[in-house]
Amino acid sequence: MDFQLTEEHLLIKNTVREFAEKEIAPRAEEIDATDQFPADIFKRMGELGLLGIPFEEAYGGAHGDYISLLIALEEIARVSGTVAIILDAQTSLCCEPIHHFGTEEQKMKYLPGLLSGEKIGAFGLTEPGAGSDAGATRTRAVREGDEWVLNGEKIFITNGSLADVLVVTAKTDPEKGTHGISAFIVEKGTPGFQPGRDEKKMGLKGSVTSQLFFENCRIPLGNLLGKENEGFKQFLVTLDAGRLAISAMAVGLAQGALDKAVAYARERVQFDHPIADFEAIRWMVAEMATEIEAARMMVYRAAWLKEQGARYTKEAAMAKLFCTEVSERACYKAIQIHGGYGYVRDYAVERMYRDQRLCAIGEGTNEIQRLVIARHIFGE
Template identity: 45%
Template sequence: MAGLAVVEVSSKVDFALSEDHRMVQRIAREFAEREVLPHIKDHDEQGLFDQGHVRRMGELGLLGICLPEKYGGMGLDYISLAVACEELERVDTSLRVVLSVHIGLSSLGILQWGSEEQRLRYLPDLAQGRRIGAFGLTEPNAGTDVAAMETTAVRDGDHYVLNGEKTWISLADVGDTFLVFAYTDKTRKHNGISAFIVERGTPGFSSSSIHGKLGVRAGNTGSFVLEDCPVSAANMLGNEGEGFKIAMSCLDNGRFTVAAGATGLIQACIDASVKYANERQSFGVPLAKHQLVQRMISHMVRDVEASRLLVYRAGWLKNAGKRNTRETALAKWYATCASFEAASNAIQIHGAYGYSNEYPVERYLRNSKGAVIYEGTREILEVMIGSYALGLREDKPIRRMLPGWPYTDGEDL
């Protein structure tokens, strides 16, 4: 029925976190609070991306958290990935972005669309953090309108020659393995885009960092250029012309991690606001006694719970191997907009002090804005959700798109 999401999943609903989920929560929380929190203010001010933190995430297993053990991962489910993202972003958005891009957009794309040979070649290094994955879709003249991309890949014997520029790419200057989208046949529009795995070091590949960003300053964002860049035909992901479909399925995973992270950012706003509202006095009582202050905090609590439920539902569908484009888009749209509002209200509660970097809430606001733009802007997600409701859009299962969990053993999924 148009407008209603009728989802049939056989596994029973369970709101409790499992032993594994709690283990991930503990590992990610301890890492973020003990090793990242003491440095994040300085790193944000200096625009410093800490490669040591990324190496540590690899040691802790976080970079391969939901990749099968067969490929060097921890073999955990999508809720584990969500829990890790939530815990990381409670402290630092930049490291959550690493998980979003490295796992959500890149490694899971190779798992879901790669041949067994490609999986065995790339996933163990990605899962263990020996290589960092990135995702190059956006171009100077093509963001929301993906089909406006200008990058081309022309077949020449046993390889393709890539030419083009990708910009606003997370981890552009620190990544090793890039999923790159390029036209192999421009006349076929969306169906003429193909996906490639491009390694740093390929002749003609060069990258640079973008400076002066509003947020995610402790993260790396940049551009890369492909100039007559020869990429082996064996590095094509999926088939020729499947690139758009692959990019959108990668975004289903990336958006999920962004939504989970935004939930953590709302939690951070609650933690900071509750503490400050209990400490700061006005009119002879703590701010916590003023009902309009209580209202801002109650909105945050409503939004953190709603966001978490939307994320867990999307994760539950992913675990069951069900198409979840609608549910993931809804979770990402709601959670990122709610986190931006929560951060704005957290500053409000802190008054003038919230307006300076003496407190972390100004960083939360700057970081939350990016997520309302990347991996599907607020507007494009609204359009998607409206289209589903109006019966203008309906998704079908896509072969090889959703592996389910636990994964089948390296077969075509």
């Protein structure tokens, strides 16, 4: 058992922290206020290799491991939840399934552009009637000659309206229920594919969350991702990795809130003392730090299992459940430590509280995580 980060992990942590502090943190408030996708930061992440951390050099990746990606996500979320979710959707939701299930031809065609930041990627699973029950997807894909014809609608898709490359699910054999779903790669500009509105969200502003419409959208047969009718199994695999990404994001948001709270507690004087002297504040800080440490360990352990090629569905669900509830509590306490100033937009903890709220919802709500964990415990 080794609880040390490797030299490579430490290097990634330090490099990404420096990048995040210098180039993202000064922009985080403006991104939140303007709700504009930070295209320049996205491009910079491509240049720095952050979009390609866990992928092979042959596709333009950095040949790191998944833990490295999670470390980067934590460091970025520490200063901006928005940039973290953009990175998450690009790498763990779009590139991961292409990398895992794609043919060599598909990987060579799509990954280099996605990893360099030249192309934006998205993953379209959720539909108006198929959220937690993602198997209830109604989008249909019918084979006609040498094409698939897609009809249907997706909702809440991160990066959706901007994406150049989208991995989407559709029913190919409705009689077979969850065994009749397949995944496809759709390119921006394909006739019949049209992004709809971007949602107005409470947080993670600047990250687009979009509707997608498919109306007789014709894509080549070769754009089937993985095997026909295995889309349900595939997205469960994708979501395991995605849950670790969102867990790391939650840890980063919690750590960011803790760092802001500690700095503020040192500065703010009441009753002739910095509030950091008061036991009530110190206890909140101690609890935050303890929970964050435990949360981070759960992410690392689940990621380590992934690296070993072991099953980690339960551990990913546990990490997601715990980390996202820790981030809720940490951001709550960070606002409490800021008092009234924590409730106004001048202080980052207000944004962090709004941003972290998504973590308990996206990539499977925390109720669904409890369900997954209980199923494993009861051996079902």
